[in-house]
Amino acid sequence: xxxxxxxxxxxxxxxxxxxxxxxxxxxxxxxxxxxxxxxxxxxxxxxxxxxxxxxxxxxxxxxxxxxxxxxxxxxxxxxxxxxxxxxxxxxxxxxxxxxxxxxxxxxxxxxxxxxxxxxxxxxxxxxxxxxxxxxxxxxxxxxxxxxxxxxxxxxxxxxxxxxxxxxxxxxxxxxxxxxxxxxxxxxxxxxxxxxxxxxxxxxxxxxxxxxxxxxxxxxxxxxxxxxxxxxxxxxxxxxxxxxxxxxxxxxxxxxxxxxxxxxxxxxxxxxxx
Numbered sequence: 001x002x003x004x005x006x007x008x009x010x011x012x013x014x015x016x017x018x019x020x021x022x023x024x025x026x027x028x029x030x031x032x033x034x035x036x037x038x039x040x041x042x043x044x045x046x047x048x049x050x051x052x053x054x055x056x057x058x059x060x061x062x063x064x065x066x067x068x069x070x071x072x073x074x075x076x077x078x079x080x081x082x083x084x085x086x087x088x089x090x091x092x093x094x095x096x097x098x099x100x101x102x103x104x105x106x107x108x109x110x111x112x113x114x115x116x117x118x119x120x121x122x123x124x125x126x127x128x129x130x131x132x133x134x135x136x137x138x139x140x141x142x143x144x145x146x147x148x149x150x151x152x153x154x155x156x157x158x159x160x161x162x163x164x165x166x167x168x169x170x171x172x173x174x175x176x177x178x179x180x181x182x183x184x185x186x187x188x189x190x191x192x193x194x195x196x197x198x199x200x201x202x203x204x205x206x207x208x209x210x211x212x213x214x215x216x217x218x219x220x221x222x223x224x225x226x227x228x229x230x231x232x233x234x235x236x237x238x239x240x241x242x243x244x245x246x247x248x249x250x251x252x253x254x255x256x257x258x259x260x261x262x263x264x265x266x267x268x269x270x271x272x273x
Contacts, residue, residue, distance in 0.1 A: 016054075016063075020061060023118075028054075028061070052065075059099050059100045059101070059102060062080060062084060062101060062104065063104045063105075064103075064104070064107075065106045066108065066109070069109040069110070071140060072143075073107065074140075074153070075144075077103055078153060081101050084101055085098060085101065112135055112149055113134070113135040113136065114134040115127075116128065116129050116132065119134050123150055124150045125149055125150075133148070133149075134149055135148065136149050161179050162180070164176045164180050166180070168185075171188075171190035171191070174188040174189070175192075178193065178196060184196060184197045184200060235256040235257060236266065238256050239252050239255075239263055239266055240266060242255060243263070243267050249264055
């Protein structure tokens, strides 16, 4: 029995547990294993096929063993973990019930560029022995428009708003200030804050003032629409007169701002809108 079959075989819980304990550096006790066929929902759902799925009260260990080269295997790793997160939390349960997932991928082909043989993901895949970062292959860089493997993987930001000291040192701080205080100082220049300032002013209006403001905006939109319609009618009349005088479509388009295609339509149908 080859090493790959040994790891996959249900009778070898102890062997697999030993391997995982050495890799993860904590004692792994295997309670249940779901093999690949039991984890494949549909025949076409190839990315949901996992080789070994280990359940534990506090964690899930996903083990994939892959022989055939897959250029998009990094994306497959992301999909597999995301699938587990959504499948193993029941509707209505708190997010705190989500277990920590360890994704272990044993591949027998060249994946990325790197000479180490064990890589742990720490924002980058870092070789456990060399300390060097695993790089994407040139074809992966071109296909997925990335420079680093980490460009493929999710990136997390955690903004602890209450820890902000209200001293806005840059434009990002201006946004944090707004998120904390629901206030935008007049000197703030960060992108999007002008629109936020308008919205904030609107939200601070009374219900009656909001109705008055909304009516004003609606009347303004109507005025703009009426004006634009009048301009379109005038352009059309100029175009029709120019057509009757034998001017070319290109010349008429230049004069009126109408497209050459629409001028041609008017030439054949003066009533076109």
